[in-house]
Amino acid sequence: MALNARAAQPKHFDIVYPQIQPGGDVHAAFALAVLDLAMKAANADYTVRQAKVVMERGRALAELVNGDTIDLHWTSMDDQAERGLNVVHIPIHRGLIGYRVFIIRKDRQPDFDRINSLDDLKALTAGQGLGWIDTEIMRRAGLNVQTSTYETLFTMTQGGRVDYFPRGVIEAFAELDARKHVVPDLVVENRLLLLYRSDFLFYVARGQKELAATIEQGFTAAYRDGSYMKLFNSHPYIQNPLRQANLAGRKIIGLDNPYLSEADRRIPGEYWMH
Structure with a gap:
């Protein structure tokens, strides 16, 4: 028993x-x-x-x-x-991790107001993390990317060593809120959305x-x-x-993600936002 x-x-x-x-x-x-x-x-x-x-x-x-x-x-x-x-x-x-908004210095918004295409964005330098697949996705699309550790990327953006730090839309606001005393000049850029399946x-x-x-x-x-x-x-x-x-009001710049596995590609549409 x-x-x-x-x-x-x-x-x-x-x-x-x-x-x-x-x-x-x-x-x-x-x-x-x-x-x-x-x-x-x-x-x-x-x-x-x-x-x-x-x-x-x-x-x-x-x-x-x-x-x-x-x-x-x-x-x-x-x-x-x-x-x-x-x-x-x-x-x-x-x-939503593939819905990428940009963390930037607030005084840089006019520079991003002039960005309307992937080619325009190639003139600027992004910061991304060491070992992140996002780094490879962006480089494969022809974008300039510098890598560093996660925490350092905020200070690099604050200090102007990179122009923008793309983050998933659900990540960016919470991250800045948690660091407002450390990197007070950083904001979420207000009109662009880098979009890829991720x-x-x-x-x-x-x-x-x-x-x-x-x-x-x-x-x-x-x-x-x-x-x-x-x-x-x-x-x-x-x-x-x-x-x-304000996702609906943003200019979308779409990228391909060639690093998905076959199992990733078979994920049913019901599991994604559209």
Whole structure:
């Protein structure tokens, strides 16, 4: 009887995710809310905590493949990065990471008022992170990109060492709000939108196939029962920037993303914003 009772208990998942930068991560709240929604929809028992170690994207992905320090990371879809890992092919933010607005110095807005095409944008220099797939997408399109660490990119933009720092629309406003005393001259540029197919996926460690299957099962169920869209349509991390950004009034500069895996390309249209 005791053995049967133990077997009937759901498996417990102890999930550890990386610290992307020191201190508070303004981006974690929505991804963790989606994770919670998915795990509950799958009737899974779990705990989640942040690793003590700060990891840039490349290190976090390497740890998922080779290490045992973390179990889960949410980051941009990328054919190369997905190999060897268990990836949940449902975009966490409905594609909003690929809706890129620019962090700029506020006195530079007149320069961006003159930008109307990809060719115009090629005259300026963007800042992007080390190991980000966005860097490769932009360079492949012919744009000038300088790379540095995430936190340094804000001071580089503030100091005029790069002209603009493209961020997902849901990232930019929260990031500036968190750093207004450090980089007070930075704002979100008000009329352009760089647009390409991209979003964050849940990347799960090589040895955690059951965890990936559980997240995927629950995430799919949360879409079907409407609970994911209820979260998306009410969560301040999504809705506040959408209100601030005036996406409908922006000039779109579209880019191709040649770095999608075949599984990324097969993601159903219902999972994307249109």
